[in-house]
Amino acid sequence: xxxxxxxxxxxLADGVKAVRAAGGLVRRAGPDGxxxxxxxxxPRYDDWSLPKGKSDPGETGEAxxxxxxxxxxxxxxxxxxxxxxxxxxxRYGRPKTVRYWLMEPLESPGSFTPNDEVDxxxxxxxxxxxxxxxxxxxxxxxxxxxxxx
Numbered sequence: 001x002x003x004x005x006x007x008x009x010x011x012l013a014d015g016v017k018a019v020r021a022a023g024g025l026v027r028r029a030g031p032d033g034x035x036x037x038x039x040x041x042x043p044r045y046d047d048w049s050l051p052k053g054k055s056d057p058g059e060t061g062e063a064x065x066x067x068x069x070x071x072x073x074x075x076x077x078x079x080x081x082x083x084x085x086x087x088x089x090x091r092y093g094r095p096k097t098v099r100y101w102l103m104e105p106l107e108s109p110g111s112f113t114p115n116d117e118v119d120x121x122x123x124x125x126x127x128x129x130x131x132x133x134x135x136x137x138x139x140x141x142x143x144x145x146x147x148x149x
Contacts, residue, residue, distance in 0.1 A: 023052025
């Protein structure tokens with residue numbers, strides 16, 4: 001598996017490359033002991049989603065997930081387990097693969113600074129997150145966590 005993760009994106013017709021990405025289903029226990037989920041708001045698309053982003057050349061999925069979650073939310077996290085892989089075409093028609101890990105914040109999580117990519121992060125109850133997320137695949141991951149994941 002490590003060879004696949006670190007491999008370059010395969011070239012497609014006309015030199016188009018597949019997009020590899022990774023992200024996190026970041027959870028923490030809320031005040032009542034039920035799970036809360038961390039969502040990010042992307043002003044460019046005006047959407048709410050799980051934190052995720054493109055892999056750098058040669059970067060593993062695990063490293064991408066940890067880096068992207070920290071870059072987008074300011075939180076340093078630990079990986080719990082890989083939970084899903086989503087495949088779809090991006091808005092340019094390129095095949096995109098996003099691997100997701102269940103993650104939990106470390107004790108010294110860092111801090112969030114709004115920017116052009118992500119202008120808000122929000123801890124939500126699972127029920128609120130299901131209603132708020134913009135994409136079906138994110139919604140299904142949040143529901144998975146609700147069902148006992």
